[in-house]
Amino acid sequence: MSVWEKVQLARHAKRPLFLDYANQLFTEFDVLQGDRAYADDKAILGGMAMFNDQPVMLIGQHRGRSTRERIEYNFGMANPEGYRKVVRLVQMAERFKLPVLTFIDTQGAYPGVGAEERGQAQAIAQSIAVFSSLNVPVIATVIGEGGSGGALAIGVADRINMLENSIYSVISPEGCASILWKTAEKAPQASEALKLSAVNLKSLGLIDEVIAEGEGAHINSDVAMTNLKATLEQQLAVLIKLDEQTRLQQRYEKLMSFNSTVSLPKASA
Numbered sequence: 001m002s003v004w005e006k007v008q009l010a011r012h013a014k015r016p017l018f019l020d021y022a023n024q025l026f027t028e029f030d031v032l033q034g035d036r037a038y039a040d041d042k043a044i045l046g047g048m049a050m051f052n053d054q055p056v057m058l059i060g061q062h063r064g065r066s067t068r069e070r071i072e073y074n075f076g077m078a079n080p081e082g083y084r085k086v087v088r089l090v091q092m093a094e095r096f097k098l099p100v101l102t103f104i105d106t107q108g109a110y111p112g113v114g115a116e117e118r119g120q121a122q123a124i125a126q127s128i129a130v131f132s133s134l135n136v137p138v139i140a141t142v143i144g145e146g147g148s149g150g151a152l153a154i155g156v157a158d159r160i161n162m163l164e165n166s167i168y169s170v171i172s173p174e175g176c177a178s179i180l181w182k183t184a185e186k187a188p189q190a191s192e193a194l195k196l197s198a199v200n201l202k203s204l205g206l207i208d209e210v211i212a213e214g215e216g217a218h219i220n221s222d223v224a225m226t227n228l229k230a231t232l233e234q235q236l237a238v239l240i241k242l243d244e245q246t247r248l249q250q251r252y253e254k255l256m257s258f259n260s261t262v263s264l265p266k267a268s269a
């Protein structure tokens with residue numbers, strides 16, 4: 001399967017969304033709303049939940065499935081108040097010693113004028129900074145499309161997982177192609193150059209685990225759900241046993257090990 005085909009699967013309309021994972025893998029999920037400054041942003045949902053017998057702070061980007069739902073959840077593209085809500089929730093998790101589990105599925109942060117006027121870049125930067133210094137365990141999972149800073153804002157973690165048919169990139173293939181080749185029709189070539197598939201990113205050391213989906217989560221989600229639950233159980237058990245200083249040091253070393261190993265092709269004339 002080509003990388004471009006992986007992109008299509010990551011965006012598949014029948015692919016499980018964040019609330020599907022929340023309802024299947026967690027219990028007692030109590031959604032908490034608002035950033036205590038401007039408004040509530042439904043593109044990012046979060047609150048306390050139970051994972052087996054372990055209380056956690058659960059956060060995820062929800063795209064919606066029907067047209068009405070997608071408009072309600074703004075296609076999973078958060079405004080700055082969404083990221084400020086995330087900061088509020090993870091700081092609450094810190095106070096109550098709750099592990100943080102995030103689920104990434106967004107094309108990117110909302111690029112509207114209002115979002116920029118209300119400090120979109122600052123809100124994303126603050127979220128990244130707060131996640132990087134949390135004392136509690138943090139596990140991030142890309143379940144569909146992980147796009148740009150909108151995904152990275154909740155993707156700084158001790159362990160980073162990707163579903164087999166998900167993608168994670170600094171820019172969409174169409175956006176990359178428009179910059180390099182001046183046409184979005186080169187998106188398949190751009191997707192290959194970006195190496196945004198789970199297998200490629202695992203080989204580069206940028207993620208920790210690739211979660212097998214079987215025939216595909218868009219066809220039958222049971223395999224993906226079962227495999228993801230087992231991975232989260234194992235990772236959480238390991239991280240909880242670590243003392244805070246060791247966990248922070250390992251997270252720091254993980255972040256510092258990232259480097260630009262992928263060179264993009266030059267745009268043709």
